[in-house]
Amino acid sequence: MNTDPGTSTSSMRDIVETAAQWHVASACDDMDWDGFTAWLEADPAHARAYDEIALADGLIDEHRPALLETEEAAFVAPSRTRVRLALAVAAVLAVAISLPALLVGKETVYRTEAAGRHIALEDGSAIDLAPHSQLSISGRRHDRMALSGGAYFAIQHDPARQLLITAGPIGLRDIGTRFDVQRDGTSVRVAVSEGRLTASSDGLDEPIALDAGKALRIDGETALGFVTPVRPETVGEWRAGHLSYQNAPLALVAGDLARYAGVQIAVPVSLRSRTFSGTLALGDGRTAAHDLAQLLGLALRDDRGGFVMEPAGR
């Protein structure tokens, strides 16, 4: 970031401009914290301007549910439909052109709705694509895959093939193994049940080798990675109708239940830091939602076909 170290003679306008730039950059891994410190030290007014910017931005977090509702409303309103369609088209195009042009062969896109799908590849590899997920396969040797949602991979190791699977911010390489990948936006989990693979991401200083029994979680908000142990037999168990967790953030569990059990559970901000350990049977979704609430000592309230999780005894 090329930011002038502002001085006390800078106009307020410039200071605010720079503060906004620093704030936007602070969400990224390549944030120049030393430069930011130097800028703050240059003038106490800088920190005040930064606070104002960050507080204004933080207000969006507080009101996100209301703002999202407005967006939903705009989505169905005829006047905005074209805009949203254009956006969707842009998103599809972006996916298509984001693959290195040289490597793109014919691209096949698998998209699932409420039911998952089994994909068998020519080399004997197999992929179970979770419900509400998408996998695109391209490259002359089917060696480029991009995932959103969830999938369990059983990949035949072929040293001659440089298979790369991207899921949000991470890339998986050196794959000869069985593993599960779950991606929601920029949050990704990879759990290895057999063999090993290498995961790389902008947020990681260097690629990480993951062996069987290891899971990597990249937190979308902080772009940080965590490696935790995982029982190999629980990897990909959504295919058998249940899900196990060890200290998983509640929001993550709710996201999984939406995908695998088709049940929407809203988690208020105040409960987002709660974690869950245990196994849930997916069943019809309602059961899983009630089990989750009960195990956490929380209450469920019906809300427009879904549920809202809330503190018990209110």
Next chain:
Amino acid sequence: MEMREPDPDRSGLARLFELHRGEVRRFLVARCGSPEDADDLLQDMWVRIAATTVGPIGNGRAYLFRIANNLVLDAARARQRAMRRDRGWVEADGEFDDAIDERPDRATPADEALARKQEAALLEHVIAGLPAGAQRALRLHRIEELSQSDVAQVMGISRSGVEKHLAVAMKHLRRALHDCGWYAPVASGDEETGTAGGSTGKAQPMNRKPA
């Protein structure tokens, strides 16, 4: 400086913290304008880090700065909320349901709900009035919570283009909030006696000694 490569297991974070303590403190002093507040926040950081069981394996140094920055922001938010309550603006932080009844001297729940709606309406108004690019980038990144690189892909522009749009959006938001008197009037560093810790994501009562 003998530990160049903090290992990624449970003690990694604590080591990282020791390794970077000096520069993080320097940042905190610059960020909150007072060495005393900086030391309190550093203590809060230490408590949080000691309680963390798995170490980050990503950019640990950036992680520490991010924690530090969030702690300062939490404190600023707490001050802002207190001020808003007193002046009829409302905070919720997702926990206002519990807190309302305990504040009979403050605005009534109905007032609070109304003020909260006003706040949301103001945000919507400002966002709707943003320049097209800034509005789209802001909606995608902050409301739909796409990462900045995903926003760049969706909009078909560069990452720095996204950053510029977002910075424009932030400036507009700040301007609008400023114009309607949303910010706490006390903003100068040496008057900030109420600075305190608290942890990200959880609204905790402040347990700092009185200044």
